[in-house]
Amino acid sequence: MDHFVSIHLDRGSDKPLYIQLYEGIVRLIEEKKLSPGEKLPTIRKLSSLLKVNTVTVVNAYRLLEREGYVVSRVGSGTYVRSAVKSINEGEMREDISEERSSVHQVPYDFAGAFIPPEYFPVEDFKRAINKVLDRDGGYAFSYSESQGYLPFRHSLGKYLAKEYAIEVPVHLIHVVSGAQQGIDIISKALLDFGDVVFVESPTYPGAIDAFKSRGARIVEIPLTQDGPDMDELVARLRLKPPKIFYTMPNFQNPTGYSYSEQKKKELLALSRKYDFLIIEDDHMNDLYYEERPLPLKNLDAEGRVFYIKGFSKLFMPGLRLGFIVAPEPFSKKLQEVKYFSDITSSELAQRALDVMLKDGSFYDHADKMREIFRERWNIALKAMKKHFPAGVYWSKPSGGLFFWITLPDGCYSMNLYGKAIKNGILITPGDFFYPDRRPTTSFRLSIAQIPSEKLEEGIKLLAGCIAELLEEYRIDPLKGDMYKPLL
Amino acid sequence: MDHFVSIHLDRGSDKPLYIQLYEGIVRLIEEKKLSPGEKLPTIRKLSSLLKVNTVTVVNAYRLLEREGYVVSRVGSGTYVRSAVKSINEGEMREDISEERSSVHQVPYDFAGAFIPPEYFPVEDFKRAINKVLDRDGGYAFSYSESQGYLPFRHSLGKYLAKEYAIEVPVHLIHVVSGAQQGIDIISKALLDFGDVVFVESPTYPGAIDAFKSRGARIVEIPLTQDGPDMDELVARLRLKPPKIFYTMPNFQNPTGYSYSEQKKKELLALSRKYDFLIIEDDHMNDLYYEERPLPLKNLDAEGRVFYIKGFSKLFMPGLRLGFIVAPEPFSKKLQEVKYFSDITSSELAQRALDVMLKDGSFYDHADKMREIFRERWNIALKAMKKHFPAGVYWSKPSGGLFFWITLPDGCYSMNLYGKAIKNGILITPGDFFYPDRRPTTSFRLSIAQIPSEKLEEGIKLLAGCIAELLEEYRIDPLKGDMYKPLL
Numbered sequence: 015m016d017h018f019v020s021i022h023l024d025r026g027s028d029k030p031l032y033i034q035l036y037e038g039i040v041r042l043i044e045e046k047k048l049s050p051g052e053k054l055p056t057i058r059k060l061s062s063l064l065k066v067n068t069v070t071v072v073n074a075y076r077l078l079e080r081e082g083y084v085v086s087r088v089g090s091g092t093y094v095r096s097a098v099k100s101i102n103e104g105e106m107r108e109d110i111s112e113e114r115s116s117v118h119q120v121p122y123d124f125a126g127a128f129i130p131p132e133y134f135p136v137e138d139f140k141r142a143i144n145k146v147l148d149r150d151g152g153y154a155f156s157y158s159e160s161q162g163y164l165p166f167r168h169s170l171g172k173y174l175a176k177e178y179a180i181e182v183p184v185h186l187i188h189v190v191s192g193a194q195q196g197i198d199i200i201s202k203a204l205l206d207f208g209d210v211v212f213v214e215s216p217t218y219p220g221a222i223d224a225f226k227s228r229g230a231r232i233v234e235i236p237l238t239q240d241g242p243d244m245d246e247l248v249a250r251l252r253l254k255p256p257k258i259f260y261t262m263p264n265f266q267n268p269t270g271y272s273y274s275e276q277k278k279k280e281l282l283a284l285s286r287k288y289d290f291l292i293i294e295d296d297h298m299n300d301l302y303y304e305e306r307p308l309p310l311k312n313l314d315a316e317g318r319v320f321y322i323k324g325f326s327k328l329f330m331p332g333l334r335l336g337f338i339v340a341p342e343p344f345s346k347k348l349q350e351v352k353y354f355s356d357i358t359s360s361e362l363a364q365r366a367l368d369v370m371l372k373d374g375s376f377y378d379h380a381d382k383m384r385e386i387f388r389e390r391w392n393i394a395l396k397a398m399k400k401h402f403p404a405g406v407y408w409s410k411p412s413g414g415l416f417f418w419i420t421l422p423d424g425c426y427s428m429n430l431y432g433k434a435i436k437n438g439i440l441i442t443p444g445d446f447f448y449p450d451r452r453p454t455t456s457f458r459l460s461i462a463q464i465p466s467e468k469l470e471e472g473i474k475l476l477a478g479c480i481a482e483l484l485e486e487y488r489i490d491p492l493k494g495d496m497y498k499p500l501l
Numbered sequence: 502m503d504h505f506v507s508i509h510l511d512r513g514s515d516k517p518l519y520i521q522l523y524e525g526i527v528r529l530i531e532e533k534k535l536s537p538g539e540k541l542p543t544i545r546k547l548s549s550l551l552k553v554n555t556v557t558v559v560n561a562y563r564l565l566e567r568e569g570y571v572v573s574r575v576g577s578g579t580y581v582r583s584a585v586k587s588i589n590e591g592e593m594r595e596d597i598s599e600e601r602s603s604v605h606q607v608p609y610d611f612a613g614a615f616i617p618p619e620y621f622p623v624e625d626f627k628r629a630i631n632k633v634l635d636r637d638g639g640y641a642f643s644y645s646e647s648q649g650y651l652p653f654r655h656s657l658g659k660y661l662a663k664e665y666a667i668e669v670p671v672h673l674i675h676v677v678s679g680a681q682q683g684i685d686i687i688s689k690a691l692l693d694f695g696d697v698v699f700v701e702s703p704t705y706p707g708a709i710d711a712f713k714s715r716g717a718r719i720v721e722i723p724l725t726q727d728g729p730d731m732d733e734l735v736a737r738l739r740l741k742p743p744k745i746f747y748t749m750p751n752f753q754n755p756t757g758y759s760y761s762e763q764k765k766k767e768l769l770a771l772s773r774k775y776d777f778l779i780i781e782d783d784h785m786n787d788l789y790y791e792e793r794p795l796p797l798k799n800l801d802a803e804g805r806v807f808y809i810k811g812f813s814k815l816f817m818p819g820l821r822l823g824f825i826v827a828p829e830p831f832s833k834k835l836q837e838v839k840y841f842s843d844i845t846s847s848e849l850a851q852r853a854l855d856v857m858l859k860d861g862s863f864y865d866h867a868d869k870m871r872e873i874f875r876e877r878w879n880i881a882l883k884a885m886k887k888h889f890p891a892g893v894y895w896s897k898p899s900g901g902l903f904f905w906i907t908l909p910d911g912c913y914s915m916n917l918y919g920k921a922i923k924n925g926i927l928i929t930p931g932d933f934f935y936p937d938r939r940p941t942t943s944f945r946l947s948i949a950q951i952p953s954e955k956l957e958e959g960i961k962l963l964a965g966c967i968a969e970l971l972e973e974y975r976i977d978p979l980k981g982d983m984y985k986p987l988l
Binding site for chain 2: 361
């Protein structure tokens, strides 16, 4: 408590007292006078110590929580967060890889979102690249248009027509260096400071960072199993429609949820009514295990959807290729933005992937991956059903690499993360998929990196960690809300 | 004049009359009621026609000019521009390539800024890429850190130490997808709406677009043969220092000018005094013909310089690789921005170029290019001296690919461009290197694309075009300012 006495509050200042208090506590955290995990004084105690109204302390704590400095646990108190960081999955992965190297080898990696390098079609790609180098010589490294190598765009057009029955002229297809760049380029083309972007909640944090970099305000629309919560969406639209709605309508990251066809149509209808644009991030459609889902773009008669497809997750992340299909009126602008972003994507990579689209090895690879991951997906679903304790819920996606697991109320996934890593298991806590990185009881389980033969074992072990955690929380998962939070 | 009568001016509106007039004329241009090249009415005529003050018309015309809709030619009048486009060299190149295809083959290409594909070290690269694929398999396509493949960053550190005596730790080296992305990423990391950026005038338009995309205000600092006009720079700094000064201190694009060592030191001293950061775009240092110039970064004791090096111009544009050396305090931020921009640059390209840096073939290529372009440079200098008419001035850079040619006052380079293209010669009018794309009497002559054996012939032909133009302008180049502008 000593440190708190040192917080100076100036009652004569224009600055509200709760802001001053907030800033004082932030300073204590930054100067490491308050350590991660340390409990803040109760509201009553601090208000009497500093001789301020309890409301002032409540407001200061709320602001601290919103800004990510503290976590409050129901029935327990408010604690300093372990680290205040910008929210991005990349950093999360860095944290993880540090921990990974400290334990040398994590036996059960349910965090990695990309398929393992041994599945990349290296031989096919090598053949393709050598073909290009022999055929085109130095021209394989020259600049084509910013928008992308024309024959490659033709091949992408055919791919869209063949796989998704989407017919678009090549002048609307823009090659980019992966889906993330697609999001960034559309953001630069469309967003100005203060514009509103609706995102699914939870969602992919890399998109949020790109939107925030343009000064956009993020509004979260809760995602349910068959699409957005429509009541909430409509209520938010009535308040203020966004410039962009960012969505992954099929096999969403992190939940694995897919929109029903009904909700796809409703979203498009709303985009007309409230005049907003849609970014459809199709990160995983090729990895369907039941029937191939149709992208939203397939229903987009009016040209409101920017369709983004990256080849990273399924194909080869390090290749850095993807594409955007733009609505006609924005096509020119995207081209300009791509130019000042990085002029053009790798000419060599475009030409090589073009060869693989034309000779069919691209499609063969997709088929092969679908078989491999369909098997894993079946094993994972069975194992979760068999091993997970009562009170734990999980999504049942029909494609992709991710399951979204929800623990009983108050049982935070960050605590499970800590326990799991000690047992050689990696998961991705749900916190990372919310803009404010708030503590959640959900986490993402990815089947990308873990081999079939270790899947059930891994899930069984993880189930053991969950059971242990529930025990520590002294919670009866079927009854509910008495528990002792860990810290 | 008929169309102008249709412009509706609402005197009761809050909107100033000159803005209404501006918008009315823009509409006429967009609806193609005014054609490119068409002369606008004189100020007096339009003011009497619309019954507005002449100042209203002057202001409207100024705004039209600033926004790129019209060009005003001294002593002649105001004309509708041939096309209203955003200012970027890429589009300029597109315009050119359209014209190129219409004339099938331009015999004398003095516009292309990249070395021709036949000089790219394709065989060395093919060897390197196959080595990487055999050695690393699928890992050649996995993700490394956003900041770049670590062994490659070590090689880049050695390159900097060897070639420029710059010693930097690898954690300050950030791999990017070419110099343009370097500029864009630094802009995103540093610039907010309304921030001021100083640029050399003229300068590389791709940089301006990246700065403007962040909402920055651009201030032009005139460039002289040995660096910025210091009086103007200091006067501008006293008014309001920028957040960033963007510079190419050696073999600048488009002028070929280099800073004296004195001015390099002065600029760094000013950056301390007025607390601004510097982006050094080192696009061409490897192509020195006399002695190797030292980058500003080499003198940067205090860590104020972001050093950007692209491998496009000299090496292989389509490879899309370059790097940034960041001042320590900004290194973390750059990494975050790179992540949400495109996650990472091509892993395969990084690994292949790393092989070429390690086996020396990168350096061999640079040496070879230096020999080839030193020869062209000598030929070009001699030919200009021999053939260019009196009154024409040109820069004498000691490296790089560009000369900056200035015609007599009032003799616009856009007019020379039109005349030259009819004679099978491409140049880049100076207009493209100013933020407002204003008409200038200068142009850039590049020796990148034209073979040695056609160089003198090309320059002689171009000199003929210039002489013809001067004749049409009925100008005595030594006397000056009576001329009849073309249109």
